[in-house]
Amino acid sequence: MVSSLGKGLTAASIGYLLECRGIKIAMLKLDPYLNVDPGTMNPFQHGEVYVTDDGAETDLDLGHYYRYTHSPLTRASNATSGQIYDTVIKKERKGEYLGKTVQVIPHVTDEIKARIEACSVQEPDTEVVLVEIGGTIGDIESLPFLEAIRQFRHARPADCMNIHLTYVPYLKAAGEVKTKPTQHSVQALREIGIIPDMIICRCEQSLNEELKEKISLFCNVRKEAVIDEKDVEHSIYEVPGMLHRQGLDLMICEMLHLEKGTSDLSRWEKMVHSVLHPKGKVVIGIVGKYMDHQDAYKSVFEALHHGAAAAGVELEIRKFESDRIVENGSVEQAIGGCEGYLVPGGFGSRGWEGKILTAHYCRTKNIPYFGLCLGMQVMLVEFARYALGLKEAHSTEVDPNTPDPVVSMLAEQKQLQNLGGTMRLGAYPCELKPGSLAEQAYGKKLIWERHRHRYEFNNAYKKAFEEKGMLFSGKLERGELCEISEVAGHPWMLGVQFHPEFKSKPLEPHPLFCDFIRTILLHRTKVQSSVNQACSKS
Ligand code: GLN
Numbered sequence: 001m002v003s004s005l006g007k008g009l010t011a012a013s014i015g016y017l018l019e020c021r022g023i024k025i026a027m028l029k030l031d032p033y034l035n036v037d038p039g040t041m042n043p044f045q046h047g048e049v050y051v052t053d054d055g056a057e058t059d060l061d062l063g064h065y066y067r068y069t070h071s072p073l074t075r076a077s078n079a080t081s082g083q084i085y086d087t088v089i090k091k092e093r094k095g096e097y098l099g100k101t102v103q104v105i106p107h108v109t110d111e112i113k114a115r116i117e118a119c120s121v122q123e124p125d126t127e128v129v130l131v132e133i134g135g136t137i138g139d140i141e142s143l144p145f146l147e148a149i150r151q152f153r154h155a156r157p158a159d160c161m162n163i164h165l166t167y168v169p170y171l172k173a174a175g176e177v178k179t180k181p182t183q184h185s186v187q188a189l190r191e192i193g194i195i196p197d198m199i200i201c202r203c204e205q206s207l208n209e210e211l212k213e214k215i216s217l218f219c220n221v222r223k224e225a226v227i228d229e230k231d232v233e234h235s236i237y238e239v240p241g242m243l244h245r246q247g248l249d250l251m252i253c254e255m256l257h258l259e260k261g262t263s264d265l266s267r268w269e270k271m272v273h274s275v276l277h278p279k280g281k282v283v284i285g286i287v288g289k290y291m292d293h294q295d296a297y298k299s300v301f302e303a304l305h306h307g308a309a310a311a312g313v314e315l316e317i318r319k320f321e322s323d324r325i326v327e328n329g330s331v332e333q334a335i336g337g338c339e340g341y342l343v344p345g346g347f348g349s350r351g352w353e354g355k356i357l358t359a360h361y362c363r364t365k366n367i368p369y370f371g372l373c374l375g376m377q378v379m380l381v382e383f384a385r386y387a388l389g390l391k392e393a394h395s396t397e398v399d400p401n402t403p404d405p406v407v408s409m410l411a412e413q414k415q416l417q418n419l420g421g422t423m424r425l426g427a428y429p430c431e432l433k434p435g436s437l438a439e440q441a442y443g444k445k446l447i448w449e450r451h452r453h454r455y456e457f458n459n460a461y462k463k464a465f466e467e468k469g470m471l472f473s474g475k476l477e478r479g480e481l482c483e484i485s486e487v488a489g490h491p492w493m494l495g496v497q498f499h500p501e502f503k504s505k506p507l508e509p510h511p512l513f514c515d516f517i518r519t520i521l522l523h524r525t526k527v528q529s530s531v532n533q534a535c536s537k538s
């Protein structure tokens with residue numbers, strides 16, 4: 001009905017609940033925009049770009065799917081209008097529609113349906129495909145998708161159901177909850193031939209029986225199929241339990257004629273319980289360029305939350321715009337007061353110097369620092385400038401003429417003309433150095449992590465860095481690319497050229513995020529006990 005209602009989170013929660021009943025699912029996000037993928041969009045436009053193992057740059061909702069479910073997540077899990085039209089037009093040029101006029105219906109809608117089928121055969125024994133359609137009802141661009149869904153159901157009436165997520169606002173001035181917008185959006189759906197079987201209502205407070213009855217009557221769904229999804233107070237991981245308690249998964253099984261199985265949410269509920277009952281708190285500062293945008297660093301926020309929950313503490317994130325650090329003049333004043341800092345990925349020159357100041361502050365004050373992708377490149381440039389004395393060192397992404405290009409373009413990137421989908425993308429194997437922080441955190445020697453970058457550490461400087469105490473603790477398996485670096489002798493200053501945040505789940509928190517937070521807590525205890533000792537001596 002409107003954007004930002006939490007369709008992705010709701011779809012992921014439904015996926016999780018079905019999995020709890022032993023049902024094998026696959027998830028698919030259909031995005032009505034014309035970009036082939038979100039990779040070329042600004043985070044202000046689109047939020048985070050989520051990268052899959054097979055190197056697809058996808059919608060951030062796939063991150064929710066990853067965190068909540070075990071759905072396969074690949075190139076086949078996200079389709080945009082851009083991709084669909086691209087396929088149809090290529091087929092037309094090849095002559096596959098010879099003699100016909102190529103039209104939205106049936107050619108574009110057929111291609112959409114083919115994507116749903118393709119998603120379902122990625123893994124054997126998949127029972128349910130959950131298809132989430134981006135955008136809102138009434139958008140011109142989402143019409144072909146809704147039409148494809150209508151046709152899909154027309155062909156398999158017993159195997160499909162439609163769930164509509166709506167907003168049921170509480171109007172303060174009137175002191176009333178309003179169901180009219182829901183009635184209107186259901187009407188709009190009916191006009192295009194889609195009849196929802198279930199309505200999930202996003203609302204501030206649970207809906208009372210009377211309101212549910214009203215929605216049921218006006219929207220033509222069973223009363224039990226009017227589910228409320230009220231704003232959660234503390235954690236988005238409360239959503240599955242909330243939906244389950246209203247019988248949502250059971251009802252889906254009935255409607256789709258699936259074996260119900262017995263549902264076991266106990267591991268999840270235990271995790272939620274520990275999130276809701278933390279013992280203490282940790283304060284982490286994130287220094288980035290898009291801090292005002294809620295979704296630009298979605299997976300980073302989530303992964304930090306997972307790490308904090310694993311340590312049994314609450315997480316407070318303080319957000320800092322890197323530009324403002326430079327304007328302020330004092331790093332301490334601009335960002336001081338956190339127990340650890342994280343610099344996430346990014347592109348372009350804006351914000352670099354503020355991030356360098358952050359890395360310098362952390363290194364010289366022994367404050368834990370975690371650099372992700374660009375955050376590692378920043379850490380290396382800072383080290384070159386201040387530990388090696390190469391005052392003008394830089395990444396060639398920002399300064400192509402720097403005399404000391406300690407971060408430079410990957411060789412394979414140099415000949416590329418197109419910018420879309422051409423970075424070093426997807427999962428690569430990385431060997432860890434025995435005894436390093438990284439190896440201890442992962443507890444293994446070979447890891448696979450996902451990448452999305454064009455620049456890398458320049459190995460010509462490796463020896464000079466090592467001599468000054470930089471440990472290159474992870475390198476591409478059977479290759480030389482430096483994937484992880486650590487500052488020796490520092491409590492925890494570690495940078496990774498990949499994006500570990502994409503592989504953290506609440507039930508399987510990522511080892512590096514756990515270790516970062518664990519070290520902060522340990523560091524805190526050490527500092528505290530040395531303060532206590534000093535006090536007792538004096
Ligand atoms: N801009 C840097 C590069 O392309 C870092 C990319 C990132 O942080 N994802 O290498």
